[in-house]
Amino acid sequence: MTRAFLIVLDSVGCGGAPDAEQFFNAGAPDTGANTLGHIALACAEGRAEDGRSGPLQVPTLDALGLGRAVALASGLDAPGLGAAPQGRWGAATEVSRGKDTPSGHWELAGVPVPWDWTYFPKTEPAFDDELVAKVCELAGTEGILGNCHASGIPIMQRLGEEHLRTGWPICYTSADSVFQIAAHEEAFGLERLLRLCEDLAPFLHARKVGRVIARPFIGTPGAFKRTGNRRDYAIAPPEPALMDWAQADGRVVHAVGKIGDIFSHRGVSHLHKGKSDADLVDHMLRLADEAEDGSLTFVNLVEFDSLYGHPRDVSGYARALESFDAQAATFLARLKPGDIALFTADHGNDPTWRGTDHTRERVPVLVHGAGAGEIGLCAFTDIAASVATHLGLSETGPGQSFPQGSFP
DSSP states (O other): OOOEEEEEETTOOOSOOTTGGGSEETTEEOTTOOHHHHHHHHHHTTOOOSSOOSSOOOHHHHHHTHHHHHHHHHSOOOTTOOOOOSSEEEEEEOOSSOOSHHHHHHHHTTOOOOSOOOOOOSSSSOSOHHHHHHHHHHHTOSOOEEEEEOOHHHHHHHHHHHHHHHOOOEEEEOSSSEEEEEEEIIIIIHHHHHHHHHHHHHHHHTTTOOEEEEEEEESOTTOOEEOSOOEEEEOOOSSOOHHHHHHHTTOOEEEETTHHHHTTTTTOSEEEOOSSHHHHHHHHHHHHHHOOTTOEEEEEEOHIIIIIITTTOHHHHHHHHHHHHHHHHHHHHHOOTTOEEEEEOSSBOOTTSSSSSOBOOOEEEEEESSOSEEEEEEEHHHHHHHHHHHHTOSOOOSSOOSSTTTOO
């Protein structure tokens, strides 16, 4: 019985979203954003030389059709990409009204988001009195810090010392439907922070806020740093998704990284967490050897997004892509006959773009183990349908499996 590995390179978009003009960064539309294409251009032009040099080198993914996917999605011939594909390749378009983690992952798993998310206003304060009072009640504090739109690392550095002095949690949001709470692991307490976020989550989920995110950190003023103990408390998908379909047919489902959090731990047989993407890739490599026949392994690698996309670090993003590409070659060599590995993304986060938020883009679809050829432009839900078809599941969702010949 064959296996399937669905690997989401968080934020590795390829441009060309037809509705990008409806999504914004720093007050301007996302039209023209292209995470992969613009990284490749920056590398070719010598603008990504920190810790690496020269054109973008991702031969493993390019051999599956990465460069062709960028050109198909956006019309851009990315420098250094475009090798003759040895895998199936295409680009997927999202229909959910969000450029965020839950929207992208749910739709990749066959469940488009049926509602509009709640977003907080770009005002100070950003949160209403009822919400602030709820946080204070659950945290046992007289107030909160932040109460604004912010990027996580700068607000941690700016308010960390006051947080240590007052004991008040640092609360902030972004362009996504999120409520984030940063607190010092030792002074505030990690378990206390996680319990606060878990207890607050139902209150915000009822308001259709997608996630409550715990953002623990350690250190002293001027030297604060995040830890790997982030935890996302996400609203559950409104319908059964790919992982549920697999479990309903008696299959084992491995969730690597924050997949369990994104799906509210539904449909997960075994959860594999780590402090970094390096740890998660180690899990992925191990599961290539150990995952059961007929199983589904669903992977999210978040650091492309969190460490390089939001901070707009082009060199770092390129380094991460090149490092993963080398690991992907090792991973593919370990797969068994009949396995497929499908590489994709959940949204964009162009590190050359204005602002600090995600960018609305199409995403690449690269498939190893299903022959070679063009998939074309497809829907996010087609990915779930194709994986389900490959595994022989009873349910395939609203999408269509890739063209005949791609998936038996």
